[in-house]
Amino acid sequence: MIFMKIKDVRPVGVPEAKYVLSKREKEKELTYEQKLASEHLKKFSKISYENSKKFLEELSGVLRMSDETKVQILNILPKNADELRMIFAREKFSLKEEEIKKILEIIKKYR
Numbered sequence: 001m002i003f004m005k006i007k008d009v010r011p012v013g014v015p016e017a018k019y020v021l022s023k024r025e026k027e028k029e030l031t032y033e034q035k036l037a038s039e040h041l042k043k044f045s046k047i048s049y050e051n052s053k054k055f056l057e058e059l060s061g062v063l064r065m066s067d068e069t070k071v072q073i074l075n076i077l078p079k080n081a082d083e084l085r086m087i088f089a090r091e092k093f094s095l096k097e098e099e100i101k102k103i104l105e106i107i108k109k110y111r
Helices: 014-027 032-044 049-060 067-076 081-090 097-110
Strands: none
Touching: 014 032, 014 049, 014 067, 049 067, 049 097, 067 081, 081 097
């Protein structure tokens, strides 16, 4: 049995998870579960790891939101205001129209 030490717990987007697994794949053979995850991530990753870092940084400049919310926006890349509002439904505040427009502009830039 192989044990791993947990270094950090934080939300990561699909592009980062794909990057981490592809790096690990170059070092050693992936387990069955890791291979399945890697295939899934390759299929559903919408932007590159490098662009995802820029995207999250730019998104942080619009308004303060949790890391989980930023990662959800990154993973889904909502196409319209309604999809974006659904992501923010669990937050304790609602978005202003100008914030929605800014976020959708950022998404459009990286899509």
